[in-house]
Amino acid sequence: MTLKVENIVGGYSQVPVLKDVSFSVNDGELVGLIGLNGAGKSTTINHIIGLLSPFKGRIAINGVSITDDSEKYKSQIAYIPETPILYDELTLKEHLELTITAYGLDKEKAWEKANHLLEIFRLDNKLEWFPANFSKGMKQKVMITCAFMTEAKLFIIDEPFYGLDPIAVHDLLMEIENVKNNGAAVLMSTHVLDTAEKYCDKFVLLANGQVKANGTLDELRALNDGKDQTLDDIYLSLAKDTDNG
Amino acid sequence: MDKLFQTRLKKHLLMLMKYWKLVFNDHFIIALFFMFGALAYGYSQALNQIKAPVWWGKPVILVILLLVIQLGRLATMIEKPDPVFLLPQTKQINRYLQHAKNYSLLMAVLITLAGVGVLSPFMAVGGGMKTTTIILVAMTAVLTKAMWMNWKLLSLYDRKWQLSSSVVISKWLAPVLLYVVSLYVSSVLALVLSIIGLGCSICLVVKAQGIQVLDWRTAVVDEANRMQKNYRFFNLFTDVPLVQGTVHRRRYLDWLIKLLGDQKSTYGYLFSRGLIRGADISGLIVRLTVVGMLIVFFIPQGWLNVVIFALFIYLVSVQLVSLYSQFDNSVFVYIYPVTNIEKQIQFKKIVTKVLSIVTLCLLISSLTENPDWIMMGIKLILGLVEIGLISTVYLKSRIQSKA
Known part of the structure; x- marks a missing residue:
């Protein structure tokens, strides 16, 4: 339960x-x-x-x-909001790092998962970008990645x-x-x-x-x-x- | 269209009034008054020193006139939905913009006259100019500003005028030419030239309005930028909800992010990045620190200097308060398994670090050829005590009053 x-x-x-x-x-x-x-x-x-x-x-x-x-x-809990909510000040890579820090995840394992998801979502070449400037769909993919890399x-x-x-x-x-x-x-x-x-x-x-x-x-x-x-x-x-x- | 402009103008003025009221309520403005008073006093003292026209008089006048003419921008009050809702009215918008230009020009002329007014004693003494010449220069300045405004309006119609080369020519080079003629050759000739220039600019605007349609996109972006600058100014004194600072990557400051925030903590990570990459707080702190350093450097070492030293540390700390709640509108800080206590600890850490750096900068600028080591010691101790008090008692009370 x-x-x-x-x-x-x-x-x-x-x-x-x-x-x-x-x-x-x-x-x-x-x-x-x-x-x-x-x-x-x-x-x-x-x-x-x-x-x-x-x-x-x-x-x-x-x-x-x-x-x-x-x-x-x-x-x-991992949460994916209806409208993507991202930090203006953080790059995509830093969003993932922050998730690792906040949930106290094992770095290696979490990155392994994240890389897998980034590859699926074709975001792996955008790690240094600010996702706040992404399109709605891409932002949503960032939220999904952040959520599913947690345990x-x-x-x-x-x-x-x-x-x-x-x-x-x-x-x-x-x-x-x-x-x-x-x-x-x-x-x-x-x-x-x-x-x-x-x-x-x-x-x-x-x-x-x-x-x-x-x-x-x-x-x-x-x-x-x-x-x-x-x-x-x-x-x-x-x-x-x-x-x- | 006339009515639309009237309502927009009313709204705009009300908004400005609201913010000006807040500005004048702030204790910060008292400090500014003192500074202006000191400046005015210094100016009059300096004028007394100058007995005869000096060689650098006219170049200084030229530079100041050039800077004054850049003040007062074209306030179109065009809003973001306008391109959609007013699209069928694209031709009638010319009338609206004419009103907008007249209003902006009135403001700009007042600013120009005030600038020339403040400058006129120096023009008379340092530049050795007669009263009639000064009046002629003032008229040239007003006409040049009117021309300047027309170029700006023109750029909303004709993309050619948006190029940076034409901006430099129309806003800087043309005024330079007119002023040089006015100051060095003949102020009458300059007035005639500026009348001709103004006539040309009016013809060009009328022609452009006849054949070209308004470049909505540029108009919206320009107006948004202008308002953003206004808001940012007001934001120095009070919280303006509409200010959204732009974020810059600032890769060259990554070392500072690591230095300021505990990277192993969620809030340390967020606060350090928010502070360094956001434009608002960090820009303000840098500016305040530089101003503080200059004042501390120029004011003779003494108790007044110590008071100003302490005052600037306090002013910087006031700016830091808003960092605490910067991330509160993101739902994730509530969802992450982190506690409020951690947030407070990390905030205290970053505030202490920033204030220490600021204090160090102010101390360095206190160094003179023969440093008064006792005074420096007093400042150091005072600074440390102040940082301690701010990071514990003061910020705690500010945070609680916000919550």
């Missing part, structure tokens, strides 16, 4: 955006966090990475919550596909597969439902700050009593229910 989110009530101001959200992500699992704009995906992620603290409830990674031991909690137990990926070319999307999915096989858990929020359907092991469907459904595709289908429904269909019908309800 890697990530455990229990009865989270939370949001930005006094008004709760998330109303009693609970789900879990197990070792070696890729869980898709699905929801419309404003459903609470990013808010959920912000709570998990510790940017927001919940009003109620508890979030734990391998049994440790951020209030128990924030350093231990944070050292288990995190939990990867949090927010809308990873925008701005990436099809090859990069494929490579990213391969990387996710890779860390999954090494026992890490991955939580990915996305709107790209057909990709999610193909690659995710489980889904958490959010609407209006509540978990509407939670489980494998078959479990969701059973809930919605439809045999051959796609994730798209299930989501649309659930979203409609919420609107009417």
Whole structure:
């Protein structure tokens, strides 16, 4: 049981955006966090990475919550934000070095991983550049490289596909597969439902700050009593229910 | 278009007023007033020393006039979305720019007149010029500035005028010629020449506006640069959110990065790079240190010198405060498994190191031919105590008041 989110009530101001959200992500699992704009995906992620603290409830990674031991909690997370966030002052190489320093990684091993990723993403000849001047897709590749060179137990990926070319999307999915096989858990929020359907092991469907459904595709289908429904269909019908309800 | 210009101008003036108000509230401005007062006093004292026209009088006047004419730029107030939203109005924008030029010219003429006004006592004494000549020079200066403004406007239409060679000719060489004629040959002839020059520039602008369309890209970039300079000036006194300093690699300073920050610590790594590669804080510190060194060097060794020495260390430390929060808007400093305590320790380290270097520079500039070693000792001890106090008590309170 890697990530455990229990009865989270939370949001930005006094008004709760998330109303009693609970789900879990197990070792070696890729869980898709699905929801419309404003459903609470990013808010959920912000709570998990510790940017927001919940009003109620508890979030734990391998049994440790951020209030128990924030350093231990944070050292288990690698995060890829929706919009790439890079330091203006640092070159690509220095971003990687900083990641090594911040997570206290083994230099040789981390560089080995990083070089592999840089090569895949065709960034290996840009080590001395300032990535702040890169295009959106290339920045995103830098974020992916920084995240996947760590030895995190939990990867949090927010809308990873925008701005990436099809090859990069494929490579990213391969990387996710890779860390999954090494026992890490991955939580990915996305709107790209057909990709999610193909690659995710489980889904958490959010609407209006509540978990509407939670489980494998078959479990969701059973809930919605439809045999051959796609994730798209299930989501649309659930979203409609919420609107009417 | 007339209305658009009016609203833009109003917005611009309001913005300037807001910042000027903040500037005059700052304690730093008090120091500046003292400096200006000292300068004015020094100027009047120096004028008393000069009895007859001196050989270097006119060259100095020439150089100062040339520098004064570079002040006051073309404020177009064109904004970034304009090329998209005003594109259908590309022809009508000429009218808008005419307003903008008039406004800019008014400001520039005031600056030019003020410059000539301040310079006129020296022109009379050091340059041995008659009052009528000074007035003629002042008129030439105003017309030259008007011409200067037209060249600038022209460059927004015609790419030929954006070349650095034409910029040098129009903004530097033409004024040099006019001023040389005015000061050395005949001030009447120079006035006539500047009228002709102004006429030519107006014709060229009208012609360019007739056949060419505004180079939007250049206009936007120029205006953004101009505003950036304004903001940077205000940023000396107060926090301007719109200032985004450009980052430079500065590979030749990599040794300094290693010296300043603990490279094995996340924050040491970030702070040292942020400080050295960002333009704002490091530029300010370098400038302050150089000014401080000059003042400490020129003021006679004594207690006033010691006070100024201590004051400059404090001023540098004030500039360093904003480094502490420079990385706070990056989500990653929250996600990295690093503690706030580490951040504070590393910040204290880098501040201590920077202030030590500044103190050392100020001490070196205190050295004279016959150093007063007791005074130097006092300064050294004072500097060390001050650094100690700043890095513990002062910065802690500043950081807490920010948080």
